[in-house]
Amino acid sequence: MTFLTSPDVLQKAIQVVYALLIITGIVNVFLSVMRKVKPIYVVLACITLALAFFSALFLHWEMYETSDGFPYSLAARIVRLPLWVLLTYTVLLATTCVTGLVMLHFYGKTRLSATSLKESLDSLSTGVCFAETNGLPRLVNVRMNELCMAATGKSLLNADSFWTALTDGNVATGGTAVQTGDNPMVKFEDGRVFSFSRYERRMAKKTMYEMIAVDITEEYALSLDLQEKNAELSEFNRRMRLYGEKIDEYTAEKEALEAKIHIHDELGKLLLTTSKCLRGKPSAQEKRDLLRMWRGDLEAFGVFGKDRKRDSYRELMQAAKTIGVKIIFDGIRPTGKRATKIVVTAVVECMTNTVSHSKGNKMYVTINECGASFELIIKNNGFPPAEEIKEGGGLSSLRALVEREGGTMIVKSLPEFELKIILPQGGIL
Amino acid sequence: MRNGKYSVLIVEDQAMPAQLFEHFVRSSEKYELAANINSAAFAEVYCMGGKVDLILVDVVTADGASGLDAAEKIKAKYPKVKIVIVTSMPECSYIKRAKKIGVEGFWYKETSKEPILSLMDRVMNGEKVYPDGLPPVKLGLAFSTEFTDRELTILREITGGFSNQEIAEKYGIALNTVKNHVANMLLKTGFRNRIELAVRAREAGIVIMERTEDDI
Numbered sequence: 001m002t003f004l005t006s007p008d009v010l011q012k013a014i015q016v017v018y019a020l021l022i023i024t025g026i027v028n029v030f031l032s033v034m035r036k037v038k039p040i041y042v043v044l045a046c047i048t049l050a051l052a053f054f055s056a057l058f059l060h061w062e063m064y065e066t067s068d069g070f071p072y073s074l075a076a077r078i079v080r081l082p083l084w085v086l087l088t089y090t091v092l093l094a095t096t097c098v099t100g101l102v103m104l105h106f107y108g109k110t111r112l113s114a115t116s117l118k119e120s121l122d123s124l125s126t127g128v129c130f131a132e133t134n135g136l137p138r139l140v141n142v143r144m145n146e147l148c149m150a151a152t153g154k155s156l157l158n159a160d161s162f163w164t165a166l167t168d169g170n171v172a173t174g175g176t177a178v179q180t181g182d183n184p185m186v187k188f189e190d191g192r193v194f195s196f197s198r199y200e201r202r203m204a205k206k207t208m209y210e211m212i213a214v215d216i217t218e219e220y221a222l223s224l225d226l227q228e229k230n231a232e233l234s235e236f237n238r239r240m241r242l243y244g245e246k247i248d249e250y251t252a253e254k255e256a257l258e259a260k261i262h263i264h265d266e267l268g269k270l271l272l273t274t275s276k277c278l279r280g281k282p283s284a285q286e287k288r289d290l291l292r293m294w295r296g297d298l299e300a301f302g303v304f305g306k307d308r309k310r311d312s313y314r315e316l317m318q319a320a321k322t323i324g325v326k327i328i329f330d331g332i333r334p335t336g337k338r339a340t341k342i343v344v345t346a347v348v349e350c351m352t353n354t355v356s357h358s359k360g361n362k363m364y365v366t367i368n369e370c371g372a373s374f375e376l377i378i379k380n381n382g383f384p385p386a387e388e389i390k391e392g393g394g395l396s397s398l399r400a401l402v403e404r405e406g407g408t409m410i411v412k413s414l415p416e417f418e419l420k421i422i423l424p425q426g427g428i429l
Numbered sequence: 430m431r432n433g434k435y436s437v438l439i440v441e442d443q444a445m446p447a448q449l450f451e452h453f454v455r456s457s458e459k460y461e462l463a464a465n466i467n468s469a470a471f472a473e474v475y476c477m478g479g480k481v482d483l484i485l486v487d488v489v490t491a492d493g494a495s496g497l498d499a500a501e502k503i504k505a506k507y508p509k510v511k512i513v514i515v516t517s518m519p520e521c522s523y524i525k526r527a528k529k530i531g532v533e534g535f536w537y538k539e540t541s542k543e544p545i546l547s548l549m550d551r552v553m554n555g556e557k558v559y560p561d562g563l564p565p566v567k568l569g570l571a572f573s574t575e576f577t578d579r580e581l582t583i584l585r586e587i588t589g590g591f592s593n594q595e596i597a598e599k600y601g602i603a604l605n606t607v608k609n610h611v612a613n614m615l616l617k618t619g620f621r622n623r624i625e626l627a628v629r630a631r632e633a634g635i636v637i638m639e640r641t642e643d644d645i
């Protein structure tokens with residue numbers, strides 16, 4: 001049996017099938033082009049469409065079977081093929097078309113399209129913009145466009161101009177630039193703060209810029225809070241340092257009070273002792289002891305209100321006197337605390353060396369002002385050093401003290417010992 | 430020892446305690462006064478004359494001169510001279526350093542029950558006289574003895590006005606470790622913040638930031 005000799009119903013059915021296959025073929029071609037599948041699949045879709053079309057056409061041309069020549073002769077051959085061959089071919093073609101249709105349908109669902117990408121970016125709370133190096137935006141999400149509108153009053157038409165405006169802080173319309181430069185931050189009228197950053201990317205052999213805008217409202221508020229707390233802490237630290245200096249006065253007062261309380265108690269005991277003694281018949285020794293105790297307590301009593309006046313140079317001279325050393329001062333004597341400390345420390349250090357090593361008994365201390373600095377020179381009598389002096393703990397500590405004040409120290413050993421210290425004046429005197 | 434009396438050098442910059450010590454020494458039959466000076470910077474000079482048997486020295490003296498530094502120098506050069514450190518501050522590092530230096534006695538001006546003369550007698554008899562422990566000082570809800578060494582170290586730095594970051598860098602520890610120690614101290618004392626903690630600690634004298642030599 002052939003197509004020609006088959007029942008009319010069957011012939012019509014086959015023709016309907018081919019009509020459907022044509023429609024399916026058209027849809028396949030359309031989908032394959034729209035979804036940008038590989039070219040081979042587009043070609044396959046076109047081939048199946050062409051096969052369905054021409055098959056339907058040839059099966060319909062049986063009325064031209066008497067004509068010769070292509071394509072009538074081909075049509076004539078097709079309609080005379082055994083029916084089972086035609087049906088098999090039809091089934092195969094139908095399977096191909098339907099399979100293609102199903103695959104193209106699922107292809108769309110498993111691949112990202114440009115639309116889906118845009119949709120997903122638009123749903124982000126972060127602003128995103130991809131632009132070419134000349135500023136032409138290629139992909140901008142809704143958030144970024146909103147931010148551009150809020151900051152500049154215009155839509156994002158040129159990413160480069162927008163970035164320049166951000167980095168320069170020119171966001172006068174709807175926000176305040178809280179930070180400019182490479183990582184600009186803008187505070188908008190609604191209170192939100194966004195941080196903008198830009199990165200260079202290489203895509204499809206082209207250089208593109210990716211701009212990101214992140215909402216940092218909470219972090220910004222925390223950083224302001226932190227700045228405030230740090231300022232408070234710095235102020236506290238400064239006051240603690242000052243307090244540390246004042247606390248010594250407080251301690252001195254506390255110690256003075258304790259001493260006064262002690263003397264008060266001693267006087268109390270002494271009065272009781274005296275009273276008891278006078279009621280009886282005190283011996284001469286007891287009277288002497290009582291007098292000595294009164295004398296001692298009254299001496300301590302006499303200290304009240306006295307300041308322990310300090311004169312470091314007087315103390316220095318007195319200390320030197322106890323070991324038989326005479327200090328001869330020439331020049332000014334600095335009164336500033338720091339300078340006095342350096343002079344005293346230097347003289348004491350040299351004094352111990354004068355007695356221990358030089359076996360001397362005189363020290364010559366000269367202090368002169370030389371322009372913007374003052375110069376201290378210490379020499380002594382006695383034996384000169386036998387060799388170059390190696391700085392031990394004392395001289396090293398003195399050097400550290402001098403250098404902390406921006407000064408210099410020179411130790412000369414030969415032919416005689418000389419210590420020279422040069423200090424910048426700068427209020428130190 | 431001369432004329433049967435030990436010669437005592439007093440190094441104390443506060444008038445009242447200085448005169449009080451002088452009074453004790455003069456009123457004693459065992460001691461005589463070598464000198465009464467303000468600054469520990471001169472202590473070594475007096476020792477050079479060989480006329481000092483015992484020194485009573487405060488930790489912090491005039492011009493910021495450290496009594497402990499002077500004691501260390503004197504102990505190295507004149508080991509026979511006996512030294513008693515006197516202080517009113519319960520700062521824990523003082524007693525530790527005094528022991529390390531090898532001074533013979535340590536006396537808290539306010540809290541020691543033993544009179545100073547008795548302590549001097551024991552020291553001259555060859556004893557080493559130290560208090561059993563630090564005087565417990567109340568700090569908020571806690572006593573100073575409840576703090577660890579590290580906590581006291583950090584507290585000392587805070588009273589010196591240093592930030593947590595500076596403290597962490599100085600001791601090579603993590604910033605969070607410093608913060609944890611501060612938090613623990615606040616928990617122990619019940620103080621609201623580090624400001625209160627630092628001020629109270631400094632007032633109590635539990636920790637004292639050593640002044641640098643130019644902070645006179």
